Amino acid sequence: MSALEFDHVFFSYAGAASPVLLDASLEVPEGAFALLVGATGSGKSTLLRLAKPEIAPAGELGGSVRVFRTDARELGPQASARAVGHVFQSPDAQIVCDTVWHELAFGLENLGVPEAEMRRRVAETCNFLGIEPWFHARTAELSGGQRQVLALASALAMRPRLLLLDEPTSMLDPLAEKSFLSLLFRANRELGVTVVVATHAPAAMADYATCAFELVEGSVRPASLADLAKGAPLDAGARAAFWRAAEKDVLLAEDVWYRYGRDARWVLRELDLAVGEGEVRAVVGSNGCGKSTLLTLLAGVTRPARGHARNELAASQALLPQSPKALLSGETVEGELMAWSRAGGYGRAEVGAALERLGLAGAAERHPYDLSGGQQQLLALEKLLLVRPRLLLLDEPTKGLDRAERERVARRLAEARDDGATVLLATHDMGFVRAVADRVSLMFDGGIAVTEPTDEYFANSWVFR
DSSP states (O other): OEEEEEEEEEEEETTOSSOSEEEEEEEEETTOEEEEEEOTTSSHHHHHHTTSGGGOOSEEEEEEEEETTEEGGGOOHHHHHHHEEEEOSSGGGTOOSSBHHHHHHHHHHHHTOOHHHHHHHHHHHHHHHTOGGGTTSBGGGSOHHHHHHHHHHHHHTTOOSEEEEESTTTTSOHHHHHHHHHHHHHHHHHHOOEEEEEOSOGGGTTTTOSEEEEEETTEEEEOOHHHHHHOOOOOGGGSOSSOOOOSSEEEEEEEEEEOSSTTSOOSEEEEEEEEETTOEEEEEOOTTSSHHHHHHHHTTSSOOSEEEEEETTGGGEEEEOSSGGGGOOOSSHHHHHHTTHHHHTOOHHHHHHHHHHHTOGGGTTSOGGGSOHHHHHHHHHHHHHTTOOSEEEEESTTTTOOHHHHHHHHHHHHHHHHTTOEEEEEOSOHHHHHHHOSEEEEEETTEEEEEEEHHHHHHHOSSOO
């Protein structure tokens, strides 16, 4: 039996100049572990959402989408919840409760599952995924990896027959990614859940997959798992051949300590960091090690509990958070880029060039939230770059981007650096680090374990070579 079928599917967002899907057809057998690849904005997220009516996008739909031979549009809320689970690219887009246990029970409560059965499902899911040690934790205090596992657990607790995942590992460090994928593989093999993953990073998943599809110009074609397993390094031409010694340090942290509550654990402790003017510095480390906290502290959003932090470029800085939607408030894509034009000293000509550069000229009148996650990421970054800040603080800037778009971001950061900007970025994308960073700082146990020039860092690393 087929778990998921798309038969000559056409889809166009309301008001869009061109359709996202033109003639998309694919069939995923029950029990498969399928990969869905394609360029940023090719329609992967749209395709997955069309299989679940509660989150299906608004627009014109042609052709048919069937889930276990039932038209997806005929699935009621309860039938959809039992048949199809969905894990978003960002777990923050679906985690709604303040504690782990409540989040796991939330969907079951909405389905009216009896209390005894609810307790059984929650307990079994926690045991299966290893959640019990942090079962009573607050969701706001979880690491990125834990939040992604919680999103997976919340979907599996509903016992779906089909699980759809949109870029589920884009916010995970390489080791957390391997752990998450092993859990997903177990759900597929041991629980019999059919899995479909939309991803820009198929190399790490190719060994688990049984089939793969590629979205190209609105249509679907089979993809080779052998080719996807190879991957390809980013062009490192964007990085200077050697690190240019800075005249002065413009970001400085000395013996910094920080925690989110009086009785909470220290996220940062005894942290020392110095970033030179005009440098591109990458901060790497596992999920929950404090990278995002460090960026917000240096941006002045938070203050250290102990120690000192100095930012000499605070008057001309831009912070890209992990969720690009935090920066997107306009009604249209073009309006989003025009929002800071008066203060930033640019006009419609620069915005038009930016739209062309982003490949969004045909989407200028679309709402930013109708874009793919990767396109939203690019739009938010371009909005910051248009004002030409002297300091860029970037949290996972390549999240949800394909190889071509990651190289485009690398070139834009090289242009900003050549224009005099200093860049501090936190990322799990080690290929991107190789391509753009002058130096690398590894965070561990709340502090900086090592800082080295990029080539030296990778040459000395046992894990990343």
